[in-house]
Amino acid sequence: MNASRLCLATPDLARPPSDFFKELRQRVAAGARLVSFYGRPSDDPAEVVLTAVFDAADGLMVSRASILREHGFHSLTRDVPAFHIFERELFEQHGAKPHDHPWLKPVRYPAGGAARPSDYPFYKIEGKEVHEVAVGPIHAGVIEPGHFRFMCLGEIVHHLEIQLGYQHRGAEALLLRGSPLALAPLVETLAGDTSVAHAWAYCDALEALTDRPPDLATETWRGVGLELERIAMHLAGLSGMCADIAFMQGASTYGRLRTTAINTSMLLCGSRLGHGWIRPGGVRLGVDGRTVAALTSNLALIRRDIAIINRHFCQARSVGHRLRGVGVVSTGQALELGLVGMAARASGVEIDARTRLRGELGTQLPIQMVVETSGDCWARASLRIREIDESLAWLDAAIAGQTTPAAAPAQRGELAPDRLAISVQEGWRGEVVHCLETDAAGALRHYRVQDPSLRNWFGLALSVRSNEISDFPICNKSFDLSYCGNDL
């Protein structure tokens, strides 16, 4: 039994929509956390099938109903802001309008739609002293594109509006074109810095549909790939934050330690970003005595040297001055917005799929969840530092006594018909959610991808309110969100 995975017969959709929305409110009121809310085309083109996924006391739970697109539905966002981005997405993809939505704006500008990025309806603040600063879509560094519009009073940011969609490729549509068993290379590029987490979520859902769950050794080696990815990207984030505050020893040392981490991934799977590590049915790794010895010694090197730079980073007055109290997101805001992953934990919200939704791997080899409470850039930096330590400790335990994993078998198996499989994996940014649904013939009829960035971008916007505009880069880097993962 794996709590991060749910596979169920597609429920009967013949129920009044009002019951469905009542159920959503009841689940939220009962303390369930909204994981996802999305639509898929119905057999009847006039309708759209809505699916809400919750993380409730008993694990993942699903509510579904079919509604008329033309009628739309009454938005839940004013009462439960965590629905906000999901309802916008639903309207853009399926035309089902969430009536009375307070912020109904484009998300991705998909093909076929009339909306263009140049038409975005920015929020306006009027006043003699108010001025706007527009940045992007092309930014100063080597980074993905997006547009930021700051409404400022002097140097102080009143509101930041983040307009994305520039990266939209149409990935979800592509996922339905290929053989469902051969999607891993595409899945690994949904958000290229989260390749392993996305590949795992895909394989986990697929293996539920083919009813071929992997053994514990395979799961363990997948976990090794995921934690190496987390360590590498946390190091990249720390290096970037150091560069943004001109703490150059941190920038270069965290940066070169990241090189060691990703070269370790390359040694095992041939790719610095973990491409090819996870495939349906197993893993594809060159594990032998030599590579395990290199893995062990590389991790030892990271553990030894990171302690030295961490000490310097945490004790440097300039670092504390630039990070403490900057870009604060309160626990209440994080909960209300439905922030996930690292950003939520840095604001005191205890969610981590690795501990909350653990399966056999998480039971046999538990990992410690890390939580910070101050919700500022400092919390998002020290959370990374502590999570790297936890991942290193976990890797030690995981690798000890591990044997060579069985090679991934040829991809085969029929998908069970009329099933909905949902998988949640805790990537380095937060929960990666893949929802795969089959039709009566066992063909894939819908593929929903959800990167944690989709929900966390609004957290960044909130974090810079009442901060100086000069602190935006460090706030942005502290969240380190994916543009492609959002835009798909």
Added chain:
Amino acid sequence: MFNALKVRLSQGSQYIPDLRDVTLVGFRGRPVIGEPPCEAGCQACRDVCPTAAIAGPEPRLDLGRCVFCNECVLACPDQKLHFGPDYRMASGTLDGLVVGPGKAEASPVAVSEALHRRFGRSLKLRSVSAGGCNGCELELNAVGNVNFDLGRYGIEFVASPRHADALVLSGPLTRNMNQALETGYAGIPEPKFIIAVGACAISGGLYADAPSVDRSFATRFTPSLYVPGCPPHPLTFVNGIMDLLGIRPPRGGA
């Protein structure tokens, strides 16, 4: 103070002295295709390739499309293919990206005398990602880190197109980035050139037929350098540029 010294001591010397001579362990790089002819009618490698990178009766692999997923290697009944650790894969032409059977020669990038004269001692790059998934962007950032340190040759990424000599393009070219890409490239002063990085930018890669991709920019402008990979290794990028600009290898290490 002591903390800084301890960090300095632990850091040691991290730079790679000769960027042209590195042994990568485990890297899935330049493919090698065996000589003996394939079984007549065998399509195994072509059938599993997610980007239709393999063509011809004798397999010829187009690195401009290849995402190095290794599926073809596993599918081949005769083990004719494998990906070696060679990172030298960049080319100045699309033809130069095609690898056929036989001994794998590193495809040479022809030195451009004109580019050597203008940019051989200083080249400023402007990156534009148009649908790049952050894989290419991470590796492009890495070329400036303490390990690869491309800045030693006067080659670096700059913040504005106005300061740049070349456009480094990544991603399959999304429709929604079309206008910004046009404006960004127009903002680079002449003379200028384009470097296409990764399978997506070179051919569309996995996203060649994606609904919101529009490759009209790529049909109007021809890159001077193609850097294959998904994502390319920093050394593939570095060596491609050094070859193109005719930057000579260092004497006696650094």
